[in-house]
C-alpha cells in the first residue's frame with residue numbers, strides 16, 4: 167500500500183481549506199500515510215477580469231489539475247463538486263464524494279438582512295446566472311451586478327462596490343469561518359442550489375486502485391445518490407454550462423427527492439418540477455426529470471437562452 171500521497175488543488179483559500187481537510191481526514195484514518203499538498207494554477211484563477219462564461223466554459227477550474235494527475239505529478243485532486251464538468255476526461259474517475267455541507271445559498275446584507283427587506287432597485291452582487299435569474303424571479307426590481315473573485319474578495323466588494331447584498335454558497339462561507347456574516351439562508355423555494363453545491367469530489371486515475379482504496383472511507387452514499395441525480399439532470403439538458411438551472415437532490419426516509427428549476431436569464435420564466443424514486447436509480451431519475459421538463463416548457467426557455475449568447479456574462483453556478 168502507498169505510504170505517500172500527493173493532493174493537487176487550486177491555491178484559493180477555499181480550495182486549500184478543502185484539500186487540507188481531506189489531508190487531515192486521510193492522515194487520521196491511515197496513520198503513517200504521508201500526505202502533501204501541491205498548488206496548481208488553473209485558467210479560472212489566471213483570468214480574473216473576464217466573466218467565466220466568456221473564458222470558454224467547462225473545466226476552467228479543473229483542467230490543469232487533471233492534466234497534472236494524468237502526468238502522474240499528483241495522485242488525488244480535491245474539487246468543489248459544483249466546479250466539475252459533468253463528464254470527466256478519459257483515464258480519470260470520481261473516487262469518492264464526501265458528505266454534503268449546507269447545499270443552499272446565503273444572502274449577506276448587513277444593512278437590510280433579508281431579500282424581502284431590500285429596497286426597490288437594490289444592488290445585489292452575483293456572477294451566477296442561476297442566482298441572478300432566481301433573485302429576479304422573486305424580485306424583478308433588483309439590480310443584479312457582476313461579482314467575481316474568491317469568497318474573501320466578494321465579501322470585500324460588498325463594501326467597496328457599495329452593494330446592498332451579495333449571494334454566496336453557505337458551504338464556502340462556513341468552511342472559511344464567515345458564516346456569521348450570513349443574514350438570510352435562501353431556502354430552496356426561492357433559490358435552488360447549483361449541481362453538487364456543498365459536496366467535495368475526490369478525483370483520481372481510474373486505474374489507481376491504491377488511491378481508490380485509500381479514499382473509499384470518505385464516500386457518502388446519500389450525497390453520491392443526490393449529486394448523481396443532479397449531474398445527470400444537467401447532463402441531459404446538454405451538459406449545459408451557461409444556463410440558469412438550479413437543482414437539489416437529497417435522500418429523505420430512504421427516498422431520493424430531486425427538485426429542479428429552469429429559468430430565463432431575466433427570471434421572468436421559471437419552470438419548476440420534482441421527481442422522487444429509489445436512490446439506486448439516481449442517474450435515471452435525473453435524466454427523466456430533465457426529459458420531462460424539456461417537453462413541458464424547458465425547451466422554449468432554453469431556446470431563448472441560446473438565441474442570445476451575449477446576454478450572459480456569468481458562470482452557471
Ligand SMILES: NCc1[nH]cc(CCC(=O)O)c1CC(=O)O
Nearest residue numbers: 246248334335337338363364365
Ligand atoms: N464557484 C466558486 C465556488 N465553488 C464552490 C463554492 C462553495 C463551496 C461548495 O459549493 O462546495 C464556491 C463559492 C460560491 O459559489 O459561493
